Amino acid sequence: MALSATPKTIHIENVNKAFPDASGTNVHYVLRDVNLVVQEGEFFVLLGPSGCGKSTLLNMIAGFISKTEGRLALGDEEINKPGSDRAMVFQSADASLFPWLTVRENVEFGLRMKKVPKAERNRISDEFIRLVGLTGHEDKFPKALSGGMKQRVQLARVLANDPAILLMDEPFGALDAMTRRTMQKELIRIWQQTNKTVVFVTHDIQEALLLGERIGIMSIGPNSRISEVYDVPLPYPRDMADARFLELLQAIESHFEE
Ligand SMILES: Nc1ncnc2c1ncn2[C@@H]1O[C@H](COP(=O)(O)OP(=O)(O)OP(=O)(O)O)[C@@H](O)[C@H]1O
Structure with a gap:
């Protein structure tokens, strides 16, 4: 480094x-x-x-x-x-995801706020949904996801906004x-x-290591x-x-x- x-x-x-x-x-x-x-x-x-x-x-x-x-x-x-x-990823994905939005809509939320055009939003959300391993789950709502999957959505949403x-x-x-x-x-x-x-x-020391x-x-x-x-x-x-x-x-x- x-x-x-x-x-x-x-x-x-x-x-x-x-x-x-x-x-x-x-x-x-x-x-x-x-x-x-x-x-x-x-x-x-x-x-x-x-x-x-x-x-x-x-x-x-x-x-x-x-x-x-x-x-x-x-x-x-x-x-x-x-x-x-900078972007924060919290312990509780439930508190950070919008339950009325699908996986894709949650991931695209920040991009929509920034008025990124739809085709570009879709390209970016595809990329990060794939990166976190959720391809195929784009149209599901958070309540249909496991805890780990919700954390993946939270991560994809954060990454879609490209914070350093x-x-x-x-x-x-x-x-x-x-x-x-x-x-x-x-x-x-x-x-x-x-x-x-x-x-x-x-x-958690093991997690840290x-x-x-x-x-x-x-x-x-x-x-x-x-x-x-x-x-x-x-x-x-x-x-x-x-x-x-x-x-x-x-x-x-x-x-x-x-
Ligand atoms: N807004 C606040 N007003 C008063 N005290 C606060 C406030 N926020 C945090 N504290 C106190 O600061 C200390 C540190 O809290 P913090 O949540 O940063 O610890 P932590 O190491 O993240 O703990 P944990 O691992 O349990 O989440 C605690 O004693 C907490 O009560």
């Missing part, structure tokens, strides 16, 4: 995030002194225990919520609002174990074919930060029985032992 900064390199420098406490009179710092650079095209995993602030950090990169202090930028551009260069950066918030967290494994493999294939930057949030080129370990909150970044120099698809995989698993597990 080239380490030169590009207009889509994500820069997070000394970023803090505080929320008001329940009384509303004080603030508590969820994130404190977070530093990270994610290169264009990289698959980066943010791994941490529940409540440490992973989603908060992802939402700040998305521009959905503001930082309290620090610098957050894409290349030279400060991040202070959402942009078409995919922000994925535990996207497979609600799937059964077998579907989850399939989706992990599929995501790697799709990432390799599209060259997107992926920032993927999980609290199956997916990430690098894994950022977030410390337990409050005042959570990225306490260590691991390189995972293993080829895809990753083999969970590989001695180097197990070595990294143990090393990362040690961060979360009491």
